[in-house]
Amino acid sequence: MASKIFMGDMPELMENIFKNLNNEIHFLHSCALVSRHWCKMSIPILWQDPFSFDRGGISFISIYFSSLDEDEKSALKECLEKEKRQTNMEFSKTLFEYSRFLKVLDLYSIKKKIEQLFCVKPKCHIPVMPMNCIVNLLFKLFIENSATLDKLVVYFPEFLKLNPETFYLLEQNMQFISCLQYLSLGIVAFTSIESATTLLRTLAKYATKIRTLILANDSYKTRFFHESLYNIIQFIKSQEQLRLIKIIGIKNTLEFYGIISALESQKNSLQEARIEKLNCKFTTLEIDGEYRDGSTTIQILEMSGLMLKRLKLSSMSKVDEETSIIELEVLKSFCPNITYLNLDNIEFSTQLIEVIGNLQNLQFLTLVFLWSNVDDTKEELER
Secondary structure, X not given: OHHHHHHOOOHHHHHHHHHOOOOOHHHHHHHHOOOHHHHHHHHHHHOXXXXXXXXXXXXXXXHHHOXXXXXXXXXXXXXXXXXXXXXXXXXXOOOXXXXXXXXXXXXXXXXXXXXXXXXXXXXXXXXXXXHHHHHHHHHHHHHHOOOOOOEEEEEEOOOOOOOHHHHHHHHHOOHHHHOOOEEXXXXXXXXXXXXXXXXXXXXHHHOOOOOEEEEEOOOOOEOHHHHOHHHHHHHHXXXXXXXXXXXXXXXXXXXXXHHHHHHHHHOOOOOEXXXXXXXXXXXXXXXXXXXXXXXXXXXXXXXXXXXXXXEEEEEOOOOOHHHHHHHHHHHHHHOOOOOEXXXXXXXXXXXXXXXXXXXXXXXXXXXXXXXXXXXXXHHHHHO
């Protein structure tokens, strides 16, 4: 049995073993040296997410650029020389077309790797022209060499842009993003909104199998959410298999309502929604779903405070007792101006009575108690 494995007679078994070792970088490097067959299995796994590894030296990027034609190599060298970015980058023939193995593309990691290569001083930043040149050349290589992404992290710092030629290539080679399952929309600087928005529109057309979506509006420098809200909404609606959405740093109710409304189109597939660092207030709030996240509800109630007038909280399943008590305490302490209150699937408690008694402006009240708690509730109310 062992000899068959080493001779490569059980390729499916070995391939599964290697895939489960995708984070064991040093081990996979060693496996690549065992035999030609093992090398062919381990190298594609090693190069699925190369920008996340601590690969030293300039050879890492130059390995990719070895696939460029002579005109592109000359243009790259000229671009670097104009900015006085001297480098000993060499273009040698490679055994594999490494760019076709890419599965994870993280623009933030790419930016950091490029800065490490061409910046001598700490916290030095490579100028816009060579940064854009390198990023667009990398995109070109990945797309033209038939890479198929599983994960994409969008990050556009100041003046980083994708060229029109890059978007043309995307349109002509849709397989690059058609199997995408994870998308994170991170920080997008104001000067790069147009490029990021165009990318988002392209993704909406061809990347419709996203399972995990991260919307991170977590920087005071970015206006991407506000400027591109319509395109974000259209992108959400275009999805067919969305399971998880995580929203970070919503700054106004327009963004919140727009994104939450768009999620209505995902009700057949969506299993979990997380909201973090919310920074907006509501006068009307309705949270309705099979599973309600208590921590998010509490955060929204505290943030809205005195402004909240109409509130409906409902879920098909029971919210745990501790969370329910905290929600009622927050209502009592932060939201005294409620005029409309609708609480579904709730247990009768002294905290509930105190909350209702504290709402001096209450005009409309609906309480739907847990079925298992109906008899006890009826006795308490009769008292």
